[in-house]
Amino acid sequence: MTPHLPSNGLARLLLTVPMATTLLAMPAHGDDIAIEPALVGMEAPALATIGAREDDTEKPVAMRADLKLGAVTLYRGRAAVTRSGKVGLRAGIYELRVGPLPEAADLDSVQARIGEGGKLLEVKTETVALPAPSSDNPRVREALTNLEEARANLADIVRQIANNDASLKTIDGIAAKVASDASQALGTTLDPAKLEAQLTFVATQRDRLTARALELTKARRDAEGVVAMRERELAAAGGAPPVERYALVTMVAPRDADVETSVTYLVRNATWQPTYTVRGNPENGTLALEFDASVRQATGEDWNDVALVLSTAQPTQSANPPSVSPTYLELYDPAPPEAARYDYNMPVVGSAAPAPKAMATEGGPGIPGGTGGEMPERAAKRYAGLAADASVGGTGPAVEFRIPRPFTAASNADVERRTRVANVDAKPSFTLVAQPLVDSDVYLRARFRNESAYILLPGEARMYLGADSIGRANLGEVPIGGEVELWFGKEPRVTARRELVTKKQGESGVFSKSKAVDREYRIVLENTLARAVEVEVWDRVPVSRNEAAKVELKDLSPTLATDDKYVKDSKPQGLLKWVLSLPARTDGADAKRQTIGWKTRVSWPENKLISGDAD
Numbered sequence: 001m002t003p004h005l006p007s008n009g010l011a012r013l014l015l016t017v018p019m020a021t022t023l024l025a026m027p028a029h030g031d032d033i034a035i036e037p038a039l040v041g042m043e044a045p046a047l048a049t050i051g052a053r054e055d056d057t058e059k060p061v062a063m064r065a066d067l068k069l070g071a072v073t074l075y076r077g078r079a080a081v082t083r084s085g086k087v088g089l090r091a092g093i094y095e096l097r098v099g100p101l102p103e104a105a106d107l108d109s110v111q112a113r114i115g116e117g118g119k120l121l122e123v124k125t126e127t128v129a130l131p132a133p134s135s136d137n138p139r140v141r142e143a144l145t146n147l148e149e150a151r152a153n154l155a156d157i158v159r160q161i162a163n164n165d166a167s168l169k170t171i172d173g174i175a176a177k178v179a180s181d182a183s184q185a186l187g188t189t190l191d192p193a194k195l196e197a198q199l200t201f202v203a204t205q206r207d208r209l210t211a212r213a214l215e216l217t218k219a220r221r222d223a224e225g226v227v228a229m230r231e232r233e234l235a236a237a238g239g240a241p242p243v244e245r246y247a248l249v250t251m252v253a254p255r256d257a258d259v260e261t262s263v264t265y266l267v268r269n270a271t272w273q274p275t276y277t278v279r280g281n282p283e284n285g286t287l288a289l290e291f292d293a294s295v296r297q298a299t300g301e302d303w304n305d306v307a308l309v310l311s312t313a314q315p316t317q318s319a320n321p322p323s324v325s326p327t328y329l330e331l332y333d334p335a336p337p338e339a340a341r342y343d344y345n346m347p348v349v350g351s352a353a354p355a356p357k358a359m360a361t362e363g364g365p366g367i368p369g370g371t372g373g374e375m376p377e378r379a380a381k382r383y384a385g386l387a388a389d390a391s392v393g394g395t396g397p398a399v400e401f402r403i404p405r406p407f408t409a410a411s412n413a414d415v416e417r418r419t420r421v422a423n424v425d426a427k428p429s430f431t432l433v434a435q436p437l438v439d440s441d442v443y444l445r446a447r448f449r450n451e452s453a454y455i456l457l458p459g460e461a462r463m464y465l466g467a468d469s470i471g472r473a474n475l476g477e478v479p480i481g482g483e484v485e486l487w488f489g490k491e492p493r494v495t496a497r498r499e500l501v502t503k504k505q506g507e508s509g510v511f512s513k514s515k516a517v518d519r520e521y522r523i524v525l526e527n528t529l530a531r532a533v534e535v536e537v538w539d540r541v542p543v544s545r546n547e548a549a550k551v552e553l554k555d556l557s558p559t560l561a562t563d564d565k566y567v568k569d570s571k572p573q574g575l576l577k578w579v580l581s582l583p584a585r586t587d588g589a590d591a592k593r594q595t596i597g598w599k600t601r602v603s604w605p606e607n608k609l610i611s612g613d614a615d
Helices: 019-025 044-051 138-185 192-236 376-386 564-573
Strands: 005-007 031-033 061-065 068-074 078-089 092-101 105-114 119-129 243-253 257-268 270-281 286-297 303-311 391-393 400-402 407-409 412-426 429-434 442-449 459-465 468-475 483-490 494-508 514-527 533-540 550-557 575-582 593-605
Touching (some): 068 270, 078 092, 078 270, 092 105, 092 257, 105 243, 243 257, 270 483, 286 303, 286 407, 459 483, 468 483, 494 533, 514 533, 514 575, 564 575, 575 593
Parallel strands (some): 061 092, 429 533
Antiparallel strands (some): 005 031, 068 078, 078 257, 092 243, 105 257, 270 286, 286 412, 303 407, 391 400, 442 483, 459 468, 533 575, 550 593
């Protein structure tokens, strides 16, 4: 008898040597082979050499690999999702099928990594048409089931409406027949009792069917609303069309090994936005900024306890800038007017990587919510790690924030998830700002330098003054080391009132007459707080753009601010700035008033008209 042995399909050998010797020489897997007559009597080592020759035509073994979704890098508008796990393989070549991938996946972006013990040969994708919509996401499956039920219910109501309409037509036919028969029998064989019974039957049935038609019309309208709602729920869950898409990873394992394998792909319908909560306390001079990330995703896959990285990069944008193209003028004659005219039962190899341990929610004996027997010091250290701020990474213009704890977000566009990126304790300077020329209220401003390790990205900030919410503000991008300016609304306990004390018009000059206007101004400030405050006061004088028109500013009390920024940028524009310290109001006494005063003189030639001179 000639035995059949596993081989790689390279040789056909006819066995005449002892069975045990030949088995030791042959590979452990592959196609059946037979030993040719010319090799009869060959020693086992030589036979082994022939059987081990490399065969580039060997087909990979198709296997299904279940890899756990364990890491997400989230960009603005999309995300890079990584599934990974260890796959137990015998020595050989394999094509691992990973998926199904969600509808939102960009198949052109699929890439794979193979760890020690294997070598990557090829990555490709495959789309398989299915008889019905499918997804590995429970929420998508539930939404698909609900939509199918709603559509079936709507179809049944449409069927009932058609049947009811047919019944109404039948009753109309019966009524016509009754009328015809009665007309022919009138004066001869007409039976009034029978006719009355027939007319009563027709009227009763018509009323019943008409009422039923109204009920079915309302039911159809309601059913259409349910279908529309189910379609929205499916879209929010990231529902997939009736196809399944897979990543096919071809790899070789030189020897038996548990090979770490990961597949990464980009998905749409995912984004994050920075949001902030700012808590200012001018009483003790502190300001805390809570930097959060608001995450929304409807990718068709739930993110359960994933390692989350928030990135400011834009992976879909071209790295090359656009170029300027030439444009040309052409002459042409106008055209004349025209007249009008797979197999899904394949074996599964390996197993998903073990899920990250969730935070303990059950305590040890008699300790609800405790650490489940974990040493207090170790538990405290672990929780402190989970509560830590994100680490910052990235190179070039992009920044990455690595969240130090597992993150979970179901595939649902209607649900927003928030996770803390960082807590920033700033060293602010609080200043009250008064501009009584344009606003009678005094506003509280905080300025601080971003001394944290985080770039503050543009986003909305919820503002709190102490425990009181004072509204929302927009925070612009602030680099590390940049200055932040935030406003905390009105401070009604400090007031500023502007007064025009005097205004006189006259003429000056002996040989060349000129007109002039003299004014005197006053700003009165009051502080009713029990603490001293610093107030920045702003006003203005006109700036002349003609040498013949002159503006004089005199008798300022107190003097204007002298900081470099004001002197360089604002003072040449005619803006006036004072920085004053208002004393605290003492118990049982009225607030002390503090006054700012100045005078202006505006003059211009008598034969000229002037504009821009206002009180």
